[in-house]
Amino acid sequence: MRRLRDILREEGIQPRKSLGQCFLGDEGVIRGIVQKARIGAGETVIEIGAGVGLMTEAIARQAGRVVAVEIDPALVRVLERRLGAFRNVEIVAADILRCDLPSLIGTGGGSEKVKIVGNIPYHLSSPILFMMLAQKRLIAEMILMFQKEVADRLLAPPGTKAYGILSVVMDMYAEMQPEIEVPPECFFPPPRIRSTVLTFRMRSRPKCPMRRETSFLPVVKAAFAHRRKTLFNNLRQTGWLDLSEEDLHNRLAASGIDPRRRAETLTPEEYALLTDVLTTNKYS
Missing domain, CATH: 1.10.8.100 (rRNA adenine dimethylase, C-terminal domain)
Structure with missing residues (x-):
């Protein structure tokens, strides 16, 4: 956490509540997420919400190419200063929900599917998942952090109160696995809720065949x-x-x-x- 606090202080950055910013600063958790992503040297990774770039750095040391998407202009400037030495990192100043995934991948992605990694704004969990589902043919895996309540809903079995639309749809198109439970003290500022990292391994075809x-x-x-x-x-x-x-x-x-x-x-x-x-x- 000290490294995160030092960067925020040096750069004069204050978390913006309007963007739901809670920066992940625990480097053990960051290492765990990158390890669970199983990133290969030739792979393209799209990071949603790069923040100050702590996870971006860790990903860049393993991936062939990193596309770091960040909506906050102040953080984009921080990323440009801090990650300039990484020639395999592309910083995109944009709202992920307004991005065109094929354009983000571009020619650098080749014919290989990409991996999506991110500590996403919790209030945008559902829109981001629906967006990724619409482009599922381009994605190999997603490793995303959610509010624990949202993660529990995604993993909920039929017949429970938590079971809903995303439970059904994500199970049809991905194998989901809970990976890391993350307490509030791993973030700055600490949220009032616990978080869960989930892995989604996208299925090559739907779990059940359908004619339409x-x-x-x-x-x-x-x-x-x-x-x-x-x-x-x-x-x-x-x-x-x-x-x-x-x-x-x-x-x-x-x-x-x-x-x-x-x-x-x-x-x-x-x-x-x-x-x-x-x-x-x-x-x-």
Whole structure:
């Protein structure tokens, strides 16, 4: 933590609450994250929220290429001063949610998939994950830190209160593994919550085959629209589905999924089946 505090003091940096800034300063945790990322010498790594560059340095010593994305102009200037000696580091001054991932990878990424690493702003966890899912074909692994409550939701099994849209969708497209529990004192300023580092190893194909995979996420979102309502009632109110109540009932009956069930009781496998049942003509 001393090194982080020294850099912040020397650079005159104050954490900005508006950006959710809590800087990771524990070098043991940083080493642990980089170790879990299993970075090869020829790999491209995109770091989300590079901060003052402590983790960027550690990644750059192992990776072939690092693209460090940072939204705060003051921190971008710090990164440019501190990381100038690393010829394999590219600093991008941008909001990750406004970035085009293929453009970030560029020609330097070759045909290999990239790794995503970051201590991401906790209030942006869901938007960042949905963004990465949209570009999953470009990603080999993600090693990301979350608020422990969010990590618990991602890992939650069916039938629990924590189980939700991201639990279903991330399990369909990635193998998730909790790696490191991080207490508040590892950050400056210390947050009021504990944090968890998760590894996502992206699947080469969905966990379950689907005839109309593009409809999978919309179906899951529709099913979870109102957690206290039944599956049938939530799907019935979905405008884009364009099915009569009778047709919807018949399709659910053909699938063997009880229309009285609630969204949190269905497994990812059942959601894959539900997607095909609702969006194709072959449902019996």
